[in-house]
Amino acid sequence: MTQSLLRSWMLAVFIAPSLLIVSGPNVEAAGLQNAATKPRLWKSVEGMTGALVKIDLNSIRHGIKGNAMAVVAEFPSGAAGPQTMSQLLFDCHGQYASILDGFRINYPAPPRSVMGVIAGIACSGAKDTFLQSLRAQRSAPPNPADYCRGFSAEACERIKAVGMSGKKPSYCKPGFARAGSGLDDEQLRTCYVVDAYASAK
16 A cells, blocks of 8 residues: 555544545445435536536535535546545635645635535635634633643732733733743743733623
8 A cells, every 4th residue: 555545544534434535436335325424415516528526515514714624526427426525625715625635735726616616615604603713712711720720829810810900011022922032931821811811802
């Protein structure tokens, strides 16, 4: 087994265990029923050659960064079953990547192309998911149990008091997190906490 094939197999096992990635005449071995989740619900987009590219609507998942992932299959013109079936990651900005090459290569998905239409279907609502995630992050204040980890109770109270005061210490200057800033661990943590409290307002 070549390294590329081994990498694809490992990705299929560890990233998408419910998806069997196959190609060629035995693609039906993958089945159109995902027993681990939901039945495949295909939506077709036809290319100029008559070939069909289908996206499984039940496989679409939206990420917190405004991207989307879905199972996509290619049906050659006149074929009863898919020639290839793979899991694709759409950045929802005109590009996509495939699990077959480890999501390392970006392919274009122009708006009026077949893959552009497929991307539009996958990405529908992804922006809303991203905005909801941002709102959730901004509405939830930081938890002392998280940011006080590794500090004494006294240090925790100091960090919490400064964070909740809404006033940024003079040492929390732009670039405070860079190496060589001269801040100690408590000061660094305080600066992060002040920013976190400010974002939650």
